[in-house]
Amino acid sequence: MTLGTQIPHSPDRDRTPAPGSTAERYLTALRALGVQTLFVNAGTDFAPLVEAYAQEGSGGRYPVPVLAGHENVVAGMAHGAYLMTGQPQAVMFHVSVGTANAVCAVINAARERVPMIVTAGRTPILEDGAVGARDTAIHWAQEMYDQAGMVREVVKWDYELRSAAQVEAVVRRAVSVACAQPRGPVYLTLPREVLAGPATDGPRGAAPVAVPAGPAPDPTAVRELADRLAEARYPVVVTTAAGADPDAVEMLSQLCERYAIGVAEAGPRYLNVPADHPFHLGLPTEAFGEADVLLFLECDVPWIARRGAPRDDAFVAQAGLDPLTSAYPMRTQRLDLGITTATTSLLTALDAAMADRADRIPPERADTLAVRAAEHRHRLEATFAGPTSGAITKPLLSRALAEVLDDDAVVFNEYWADPRILRRRTPGTYFYLPAAGGLGWALPAALGAKHAAPERTVVAAVGDGAYLFANPAACHHASAKHGLPVLTVVANNARWDAVDASTRSVYPDGVAVRTDESRLSDLSPQPAFARYVEASGGHGEEVTDLDGLRPALRRALHAVQVEGQQALLDVRCAR
Missing domain, CATH: 3.40.50.970 (Thiamin diphosphate (ThDP)-binding fold, Pyr/PP domains)
Known part of the structure; x- marks a missing residue:
């Protein structure tokens, strides 16, 4: 955070924010839409919010403010809170310089699909004539032509609050876009004089947020995948981030155990399956030599060629919310079948399809996978003894x-x-x-x-x-x-x-x-x-x-x- 030196100003320019300021309305809208905490690193642009919290009294109307001494800490805390709750989190930084300090954390949130409402003050637009107008030299130096440009490549949406009349609509839009699949951060700038202005016009109350359901898999693709998995000699599901949805952990574990499918983890960033799963084969490179059917489920980088790749004759499916990982400028690992889907939706559909094909599963497959999983555990124990x-x-x-x-x-x-x-x-x-x-x-x-x-x-x-x-x-x-x-x-x-x-x-x-x-x-x-x-x-x-x-x-x-x-x-x- 970078703060300027406050310069004195004449008493006739002192102004007190009117009751029912836009800042109060903004904080109320956040809380009404389920944002319980506002992680902050404050600056000169926060004055209307400070006044709003001072007027809140005993609390309860606004998100609880949690202050930390660096923007990277603030955004990281919001990231961790989301991982525990599954609920969207809000952060606020000091104008351009605060955003700059937090860009690294925003990129982390974007790549992990964290619905973070990233907000920052905006240097006052007006040089005089309104509550919240510029009153210190730093308000000229910190203004940028395009402050949101620092994060635009990685956020799903960016906007600037322009009027008290649109507060609820803007907050609702921010939350709904952040929470729609694939989830991710959004960025909202808040000019100080807009926050400080009276909120006397426009509609009140926060309508429910409408978040579209995650994509369901194409039934034809599910049937083809199920046919391949059922008839394979050595099928393997490889995942990096299926466990980003905790509900998927048990579903994936049961699917693999029920239908004798191996499971491997490529650079896991979540707990995807329990470590003691009976068909856990370890790293995908340990399975590539035998695997004839591979499902890469939520793998942004399914394999690295110089470390090992699937056999040329193996059937390769890739599935997830974005199976091509289109946010990455270059990523060309091959696929024979691609399925755009939420993880739990695919696992539900695949479980039903596999049940219809259970009689086609080779009877010796479970024993083969169990032996390979045991060999993996023994190698692991020997390596790390x-x-x-x-x-x-x-x-x-x-x-x-x-x-x-x-x-x-x-x-x-x-x-x-x-x-x-x-x-x-x-x-x-x-x-x-x-x-x-x-x-x-x-x-x-x-x-x-x-x-x-x-x-x-x-x-x-x-x-x-x-x-x-x-x-x-x-x-x-x-x-x-x-x-x-x-x-x-x-x-x-x-x-x-x-x-x-x-x-x-x-x-x-x-x-x-x-x-x-x-x-x-x-x-x-x-x-x-x-x-x-x-x-x-x-x-x-x-x-x-x-x-x-x-x-x-x-x-x-x-x-x-x-x-x-x-x-x-x-x-x-x-x-």
Whole structure:
């Protein structure tokens, strides 16, 4: 947030907003349409909203304001709150500069189809002559020709509120567009003098929001897919984000178990099926060699050619709200059948179609898939088995975290926590960094989740680089301010692993690999991260060896669950 220096003005230009301001009407409309919380990072454009909240009295008419010290934290909190509630969330920033700080988080929300009502003040249009007109020099410097242009490529709709008469219609439009499938953020600018003006004309009351139902699959396509799946020798469903709808988790699990269909996960960003599903085959590359029919369900990047691809003779179907992932400028993985559909709609229709074809399923298929799933589990256990003392590695940290968390705990993972080791089983308990990779997401999202579901244990699993991106001082301040005790586990190896991994991938035999070139990835010397949380009254520890890891995790969980304190473990990991 960037604020200008206030300059004095003459008493005859002081104006008090009239009762029933547009700001009051706007906040009332948000609440009437189900927006319970307004996550904010405020500035000079908020004056009418400040006055409206001051006049609210005991509260209840407007969304509850939740303040955080950085826009990325604000938007991340709204993202996490949506993941817990499934309800649209609203945020507001300070004009152009506040929006600029939040663009990364808005891109994350767009790629994950989060219905976020992103609002920002707009520099007063009028230079004089109205309540809310320009009264500080920064109002000239912060004005842009096209403020919404910063986010237009990733939001579904953008608009500027122009009159009190249209408040309810504009808010209704924003909520309905954001919630229509595929969901996503919208952007609304609010000029200060419009918010400050009287709201005496136009219709009142908020009509119900009409959100179109999600698309249903084409019946002919469902029949073809069911024929292929029923007659296949080795059919596999591959998913990345089916679990974005928690109801889909059980439906997909039962479909695969009932009709002997394997399931694999490509970079899962949600819990899509329980980790102990009897036909869980692991990564899709582990199944590509045998799979003769593949259904890629909500996979924005179904496979990466250099890491493995389906057989040339395999039948490939892709299904989801946007099976071609049309928001991505280039994405050409082949498909033999494409189905535009909501996940649960497809699973419902496919279950019925498969029931009619159950007698065509090869009887030996279930045994084959069960054997392959068991082989996958054995490989996994062998790969991630390790010592119980000595240096800490990220796989060993994942294993320790899995051992101390209960099934209801919610994990927000930004890179290091391996879902294959965490073995989560309950829908809505695992979320991975959004597809856009906008860093600094997990800790703010964990805070928003805790605000929306205070009874849940919430964990942010972050690397040291991602933790720095999260504006940790602002995050821990928000945790203390709003009473949001979350556990942050920092896997700290003092470098950006993603940069090193990319270099190894592109130049496996290059000089950089041979010489361990690290000037663009080395983050040492690292701060004492535990002090960050202690500065906001939380529990902080540095952990350096495996012997101390599990006791430290249990102490941190006790601080969060029993003492109501936020906690952070700075876990020094081997490179």
